Amino acid sequence: xxxxxxxxxxxxxxxxxxxxxxxxxxxxxxxxxxxxxxxxxxxxxxxxxxxxxxxxxxxxxxxxxxxxxxxxxxxxxxxxxxxxxxxxxxxxxxxxxxxxxxxxxxxxxxxxxxxxxxxxxxxxxxxxxxxxxxxxxxxxxxxxxxxxxxxxxxxxx
Amino acid sequence: xxxxxxxxxxxxxxxxxxxxxxxxxxxxxxxxxxxxxxxxxxxxxxxxxxxxxxxxxxxxxxxxxxxxxxxxxxxxxxxxxxxxxxxxxxxxxxxxxxxxxxxxxxxxxxxxxxxxxxxxxxxxxxxxxxxxxxxxxxxxxxxxxxxxxxxxxxxxx
DNA sequence: AATTTTCCAGTTATCATATATCGAACATTC
DNA sequence: GAATGTTCGATATATGATAACTGGAAAATT
Numbered sequence: 519x520x521x522x523x524x525x526x527x528x529x530x531x532x533x534x535x536x537x538x539x540x541x542x543x544x545x546x547x548x549x550x551x552x553x554x555x556x557x558x559x560x561x562x563x564x565x566x567x568x569x570x571x572x573x574x575x576x577x578x579x580x581x582x583x584x585x586x587x588x589x590x591x592x593x594x595x596x597x598x599x600x601x602x603x604x605x606x607x608x609x610x611x612x613x614x615x616x617x618x619x620x621x622x623x624x625x626x627x628x629x630x631x632x633x634x635x636x637x638x639x640x641x642x643x644x645x646x647x648x649x650x651x652x653x654x655x656x657x658x659x660x661x662x663x664x665x666x667x668x669x670x671x672x673x674x675x
Numbered sequence: 676x677x678x679x680x681x682x683x684x685x686x687x688x689x690x691x692x693x694x695x696x697x698x699x700x701x702x703x704x705x706x707x708x709x710x711x712x713x714x715x716x717x718x719x720x721x722x723x724x725x726x727x728x729x730x731x732x733x734x735x736x737x738x739x740x741x742x743x744x745x746x747x748x749x750x751x752x753x754x755x756x757x758x759x760x761x762x763x764x765x766x767x768x769x770x771x772x773x774x775x776x777x778x779x780x781x782x783x784x785x786x787x788x789x790x791x792x793x794x795x796x797x798x799x800x801x802x803x804x805x806x807x808x809x810x811x812x813x814x815x816x817x818x819x820x821x822x823x824x825x826x827x828x829x830x831x832x
Numbered sequence: 833a834a835t836t837t838t839c840c841a842g843t844t845a846t847c848a849t850a851t852a853t854c855g856a857a858c859a860t861t862c
Numbered sequence: 863g864a865a866t867g868t869t870c871g872a873t874a875t876a877t878g879a880t881a882a883c884t885g886g887a888a889a890a891t892t
Contacts, residue, residue: 546859548869568848585870587850592869603760604815606849606878623809634803642799643818646791651823652780658761658817661800666808703888705840725877742841744879749840763849763878 529559532610536598539615545596553577554589555610558599563629564607602631604660609633619657625665627672632665686716689767693755696772702753710734711746712767715756720786721764759788761817766790776814782822789822 536555540547557573558565567586574581590608593599597614601607602622609631611620619640623632639659647654664672693712697704714730715722724743731738747765750756754771758764759779766788768777776797780789796816804811 546868550870566848567850580871582870582872583848583850584852584872588870603817621803623804623807625809626812632807632809634807636799636803636806639799639803642793642796643816646778646793646796647780647818647820649793650780650789650791651826652782652789652818652820653826654818654820655783656819658815658819659800660760660815661804661809661811662813662815663804663809663811669808669810703840707841723877724879738841739843740877740879741843741881745841 525561528562529556532556532559532598532614535614536593536596539596539598543596545592550581550585551589551592554586555593555598558593558608559610562609562631564602564605564609564624564631566605566607600633602660603658604662619659621657621659622661623665624660624662625668626662627664627668630665682718685719686713689713689716689755689769689771692771693750693753696753696755700753702749707738707742708746708749711743712750712755715750715765716767719766719788721759721762721766721781721788723762723764757790759817760815761819776816778814778816779818780822781817781819782825783819784821784825787822 533552533556536552537547539545553574554570557570567583567590570586570590571581571583574586590599590601594601594608597611599608599610600620600622602609602624605624609622612633618635621634621636621639623634624630625632643657643659644654690709690713693709694704696702710731711727714727724740724747727743727747728738728740731743747756747758750765751758754768756765756767757777757779759766759781762781766779769790775792778791778793778796780791781787782789800814800816801811
């Protein structure tokens with residue numbers, strides 16, 4: 519998806535929200551965690567752990583993998599970021615704090631990841647599980663394809 | 676899920692089917708590929724690449740990672756096995772040859788992976804994508820939880 | 833049957849992802 | 863300021879995956 523919006527707003531919002539949520543819960547939103555969350559929010563693409571490492575390295579310090587993974591674990595526990603299993607990469611949650619299941623539309627063209635929560639889809643998931651008497655605890659639902667904007671671009675080209 | 680069935684039938688079927696499919700397509704179902712497919716079908720759990728490596732090692736030979744991954748790639752291309760992204764592991768396809776989307780119910784208790792193809796769920800997925808004008812090319816749909824048998828077991832205990 | 837072609841599997845090397853363990857630094861609370 | 867708890871760092875190791883190249887076996891062709 520081509521984003522014509524002012525993305526700095528997204529970053530600001532995400533960091534502010536994180537700040538608020540952590541304060542509320544008594545979790546510590548440390549400098550490292552803020553930096554990593556900010557990096558992840560540089561765009562709407564999923565970011566790989568080692569890209570974060572590289573970025574941290576260029577910023578001077580010498581962060582090692584465990585540091586990054588711990589920060590990512592924290593951010594995931596607080597629901598501030600999600601992991602995209604099919605990409606081994608991480609993306610910011612657009613509405614942290616609200617209890618929700620996450621479903622992802624991943625454009626293989628522009629790499630944009632859009633998080634959605636479709637009630638109909640969630641219902642179908644629940645139904646499919648129920649049909650097998652399966653009690654659901656978590657879902658990984660990642661749809662790959664091409665987003666609207668890329669599709670338009672392709673058609674035009 | 677507790678399997679009361681004679682699992683050796685599953686293995687035989689899987690290998691015979693693979694044989695048939697590969698013959699039909701002119702793909703070569705080599706000894707290594709057969710061994711790996713058989714290993715994956717030892718149960719209904721997803722098997723990790725390095726477990727396959729270890730098993731191959733104990734069987735004498737000295738297989739290296741690329742060998743295993745190449746065999747897995749082949750088996751996936753032919754639709755004989757699927758990768759479970761949320762586990763980084765591989766599971767046999769119960770009905771190869773038939774064109775289908777795969778959805779998985781993964782029991783976190785007994786680790787059994789059940790493949791399903793729910794028309795209702797597939798329709799919901801298509802619908803959710805359409806709602807965002809997203810053109811879908813592939814899906815990763817993995818539901819984690821507890822299967823019927825494990826649930827019963829827990830209740831009894 | 834001999835030759836050619838194709839493709840499989842092995843080797844080495846390397847990269848990427850993830851965990852375990854331990855200890856030092858730091859802020860917070862009392 | 864001492865006690866506590868947490869973060870962050872270093873090191874090591876395990877696991878997951880790919881690249882580039884080579885030799886050799888099987889299939890196809892002549």
